[in-house]
Amino acid sequence: MVCRLRWAPVLLVALASPAAIAGEPKLVIRGIGLDLGETPVFAPVDAPDLEPGPFLLRRADGGGPTIAAQVVRDGELTAIAAVLPSLGADEVAEFELAHADPASSGADEGVRIEPEGRDLRVTIDGELFTVYRGDDGPKPYFYPVIGPTGSPITRAYPMADVEGEDRDHPHQRSFWFTHGDVDGTDFWASDPLNRPNPKFGTIEEADRPTVVEGPVVGIIRTSNAWKSPTGDLLCTDDRSWRxxxxxxxxxIDFDVTINAGDGPVTFGDTKEGMFGLRLASSMNVRNETGGRITNAEGITDLDAWGKASPWVDYAGPVGGETLGVAILNHPDSFRYPTTWHxxxxxxxxxxxxxxxxxxxxGGEGAHTIPAGKSIRFRYRVILHExxxxxxxxxRAFRAYASPPQFEVVSSE
Structure with a gap:
């Protein structure tokens, strides 16, 4: 029997330095002092001959269940994704990797990504999770975003009219990445009707090199061009959504690298940025119906605005339930810990x-990326009950920031 283990308190992606594989590969996982529960892992490996597709992990000592795994190819990168069983604080576990029958799982199982024109519809076990919209407006975004209980967790306006929702800030479209001052051009705001406007820039999807689906993980990787109102290219980005x-x-794990071109590019000092969501209006703290903002230092609500912190959580009522969204900022990210709008x-x-x-x-927040250089941002978004x-x-942040040791070794 193949066990498709489920996420309990903490989700983790362990990124490791590639290790050469000879013969039948084995995976060695070492605990990090936390009982992490089930642990999803995405680990690059030096194995160009390992074909993408479904695999199985079998514990080398013969104990425990067989676990679904997935080999992913993304350009020159090969990686193994799996949801591992709970590891004790100091436990070392070894697994063998074997091919799985692609027909052994149902057509709807796992993460599926289907094109709808230029959009991409993402489902998890047959249920809608989100739709990536790459060219519907001045910047790419995800809408809707469905939470863990089936309720939408981001606002529908201006894409749809929902009774009781706020109808302000029409440029805040569900879930996005952008900034309000790039060499003086505003990419944050936009015309409510998506008309060309001399004040606002556009972020255009230039390439979609990777779309991966499978029993464990789904990936959308795109390259994007940041253009001024006159069409000048100010910078580019490479972003990966997993x-x-x-x-x-x-x-959701979201990694993005911003690249300067032949000349420098300056990201200006403005509150209007940059990796964001507009949450369901029922969650608003302002309503005084149970919404609450909390950061890693325990600072809450209005006092959390503008503070630097490794993570912030925004929780509140949605359809009679309490749901929340946490954004975690990885220590490898530019200017970690980030400040929060x-x-x-x-x-x-x-x-x-x-x-x-x-x-x-006490200082200026603007940053100039020199010509030919780049900066990187890494975030994890947890939609939770x-x-x-x-x-x-x-606890989830500690696991994200310092994953367990992961090593790929040969059976020889």
């Missing part, structure tokens, strides 16, 4: 450039 087949929480009306964004507006650090404490977001 999610797993999990229950109890839905998880998180508002009581449901805007929730990580922004490391808004020091002046935030009155943070319950409030911050019940979801143990602090």
């Amino acid at each position: 999610t797993y087949d999990t229950e109890g929480a839905r998880i 998180v508002r009581d009306y449901g805007l929730f964004a990580a922004n490391p450039f808004g020091y002046g507006d935030f009155k943070y650090g 319950g409030d911050t404490e019940q979801s143990d977001i602090g």
Whole structure:
């Protein structure tokens, strides 16, 4: 029997330095001092001959269940994705990797990504999770975003009219990445009707090199061009969106690298940025119906705005339930820990450039990327049931920031 283990308190991606594979590969996982529960792993390996597709992990000592795994090819990168069983704090576990029969899982199982014109519809075990919209407006975004209990967790406006929703800030479209001042061009705001406007830039998808689906993980990787109102190319980005087949929480890992071209590019000091969501209006702290903002230092609600913190969680009522969204900032990310543009009306964004507006650090928040150079951002988004404490977001961050040791070795 193949066991498709489910996410319990913590989701983890372990990124390791590639290790050469000779013969039948084995995976060695070492605990890090935390009882992490089930642990999804995405590990690059030096194995160009390992073909993409479904695999099985069998514990080398013969104990425990057989676990579904997936080999992923993304350009020159080969990686193994799996949801591993719980590891004790100091446990060392060894697994063997074997091919699985692709017909052994149902057509709807796992993460599926289907084109709808230029859009991409993402389902998990046959249920809609989100739709990636690459050219519907001035910047790519995801809408809708469905939480772990089946309720939408981001606002529908302006894509759809839903009774009781706020109808302000039409440029805050569900879930996005952008900034309000790039060499003086505003990519954050936009015309409400998507008309060309001399004030606003556009982020255009230039390439879609990777779309991966499978029993464990789904990946969308795109390259994007940041253009001024006159069509000048100011910079580019390479972004990767990755999610797993999990229950109890839905998880997105978002990595993006911003690249300067032949000349430098400056990301200006403004609060209007950059990696954000506009949450369901019922969750708003302003409503005083149970919404709450909490950061890693325990600072809450309005006081969390503009503060630097490794993570922030925004929880509140949705359809009679308490749901939440946590954004975790990886220590490898530019200007970690990021400052936060998180508002009581449901805007929730990580922004490391808004020091002046935030009155943070006593310094200028702008940053110039030299010609030919880049900066990288890494985030994890956890869509969860319950409030911050019940979801143990602090523990989830520790697992994300310092994953267990992961090693691929030969059986020889």
